[in-house]
Amino acid sequence: MRAVTRASAQEREQAAAASRRVGAVFDAVLDSVEAFGARAAALIRAAGRPDRGAAAPLREDAAALIARHAELVSGAGFVAAPDVPADAPMWLEWWQTADGSGAPERLVVDLDPAGPGFYDYTRHGWFTVPRDSGRAHVHGPYVDYYGTDQYILTMSAPVLDGARFLGVTGADLFVRRLEGPVLPLMPSGTVLANAQGRIIVSASARHVTGALLRGPAAEAVREAGDGVRAAARCGRLPFYLVTIT
Numbered sequence: 606m607r608a609v610t611r612a613s614a615q616e617r618e619q620a621a622a623a624s625r626r627v628g629a630v631f632d633a634v635l636d637s638v639e640a641f642g643a644r645a646a647a648l649i650r651a652a653g654r655p656d657r658g659a660a661a662p663l664r665e666d667a668a669a670l671i672a673r674h675a676e677l678v679s680g681a682g683f684v685a686a687p688d689v690p691a692d693a694p695m696w697l698e699w700w701q702t703a704d705g706s707g708a709p710e711r712l713v714v715d716l717d718p719a720g721p722g723f724y725d726y727t728r729h730g731w732f733t734v735p736r737d738s739g740r741a742h743v744h745g746p747y748v749d750y751y752g753t754d755q756y757i758l759t760m761s762a763p764v765l766d767g768a769r770f771l772g773v774t775g776a777d778l779f780v781r782r783l784e785g786p787v788l789p790l791m792p793s794g795t796v797l798a799n800a801q802g803r804i805i806v807s808a809s810a811r812h813v814t815g816a817l818l819r820g821p822a823a824e825a826v827r828e829a830g831d832g833v834r835a836a837a838r839c840g841r842l843p844f845y846l847v848t849i850t
Contacts, residue, residue, distance in 0.1 A: 619792055620837045620848055626790040627797060628840025634677060634776055635741055635760055635841060637670050642764040642774040645683045650766055656692040667700040668709050670776060676786055679757070680712070680777035684726055686736070686770050694718055697726060701777065735763040735773045743842045746780045746805060746815070756780045756815075758805070760842065780805060780814065791846065800843035809849055818847065 644666050652659045663683050670681040680701030690696035695716040700709035714724040726732050731744035741762040749757045761775035783806050787797065791808040798804050802818035836847045 616848060617837075620795070620846055623790055623792050623795065624837035624839045624846040627787055627846060628838070628842075628844065630677070630786055630790070630840075631743075631760070631842055631844060632840040634674050634778070635762065637673060638681070638760055638774050638776050639741065639762045641666050641670055641681070641683070642762050645764050645774055646766050646771060649689065649764075649771055654689070654691045657690055657696055657698075660696070660698045663698050664700060664711075667698070671700065671702065671709050674776070677778050677782060678776045679755070679779050679782075680709070681775065682712070683764070683772060683774050684732060685772040687727065689771055695726070696772075731759040731761040731775060732773055735761050736770055739763055739765070741842060743799070743844070746799070746803065749777065792848070795846050795848050797839065798845050798847055800845070805844070812849060 641663075645663055648659060648662060649655055660683065667681040667683070671678050680699060682697065682699030684699065685696035687695055693716065695718075697712070697714065697716060699712040701712055702709055715722040717723060718725075729744070731742060734740075734742040734744070741760070743758055743760050745758040746756050747759075749755055757780060758778045759775055760778065761773045764771040764774055783797075787806050788808060791797065791806065793808055795808050796804045796812050796818070797806040798818055804812055804814055804816045804818065807814050807816075836845050838844070839846055
């Protein structure tokens with residue numbers, strides 16, 4: 606992989622303009638995820654300590670989020686902190702489309718800590734980072750073995766009642782579907798990478814989706830925004846548009 610070179614002022618401005626356009630795509634989904642979180646917080650606050658039946662209204666919110674961003678989003682839902690549900694140790698209301706189309710179906714996993722297939726979502730980054738940081742997060746790309754078996758990103762945001770952490774709301778995005786809305790916004794010779802330097806979308810003939818940036822390219826991601834290298838953050842989440850020569 607060739608090095609990321611020092612960018613001219615024109616290249617930096619082109620990268621910055623493109624990063625704003627790309628960032629707007631992801632920020633629109635994040636706005637919906639956070640609005641969903643506000644709805645979940647209000648529902649829990651009104652119920653006191655709710656049982657799982659109180660989640661019924663959230664199903665409509667999840668379906669609406671998926672429909673609103675159908676080009677990108679394959680699943681959405683609310684995942685409760687362990688101390689929130691009154692009638693179960695853990696609580697997950699997640700809805701998804703199996704192939705990215707059709708009516709959303711509820712994700713069913715084993716949430717019994719004593720069960721043989723126990724799914725401990727409290728160990729996953731999409732849950733732990735918002736819980737520990739109080740900020741929105743994007744996890745992946747990774748293979749969703751517990752749901753669609755697809756290569757996805759999970760966008761999540763904390764649900765809070767004051768200082769109390771209630772859980773997260775989130776959305777799953779199929780990586781293979783990002784090229785449609787995102788690739789036309791990217792200048793030739795650029796890649797979209799996550800904070801670890803993993804390529805998510807590529808507009809470079811020499812770099813493929815899923816590859817890991819190394820050396821100066823990875824450094825450019827870490828130093829994005831310093832005005833030296835041709836790398837720019839895209840929106841509120843840690844996505845970076847990197848110009849590679």
